[in-house]
């Protein structure tokens with residue numbers, strides 16, 4: 001993990017404090033927990049599911065996403081999905097052990113609250129990993145992934161255009177996706193609200209490789225109605241090494 005030393009220190013410090021306070025041994029707080037408010041800390045440490053530490057700071061993605069949007073998005077919106085997922089899990093699953101993927105694959109069996117928040121938690125945890133502050137100026141897919149993108153879409157540019165169109169044309173709130181389908185082919189699509197391609201209710205089905213949050217909360221402070229500008233800038237911070245890893249793994 002490429003965590004800078006000062007983040008590692010805070011991470012260990014805060015994880016230790018929280019573990020002591022709650023009598024837990026596995027609690028993990030995000031790397032920037034020392035800067036987070038009490039309401040967030042309380043939310044974060046309760047329940048089965050937790051937000052994973054961000055591997056960068058809220059102000060690290062400003063090429064595409066402003067600091068305040070990152071902070072509110074992570075500590076309020078995404079934290080709320082996690083908290084509400086834990087509530088739904090307690091009331092609908094209780095003490096049985098189910099993974100998030102198990103739940104998503106049979107999401108039609110659960111409540112709308114579970115659908116919104118299991119999706120919301122999965123989607124945001126993936127979204128943070130799809131982005132990096134370390135992208136180079138020419139930020140494009142490489143290797144096996146690039147070969148397959150060119151094979152399935154004609155060119156990297158054609159792929160980006162099609163993905164951006166999916167993101168722009170998703171009416172209201174939702175997500176754009178690059179997935180690998182059952183046959184190993186790359187497919188672009190979008191889902192409404194917090195649905196995702198792992199859900200049995202989703203028309204778009206497959207292994208998620210890359211996702212883009214097009215809810216207004218993801219971009220409105222800086223871009224207002226200009227979703228297309230947000231998407232155009234977002235390509236500059238995509239972590240293609242993450243996408244390639246997802247593509248190559250089984």
Ligand code: MN
Pocket residue numbers: 073077124213215217218
């Ligand atoms: Mn979001």
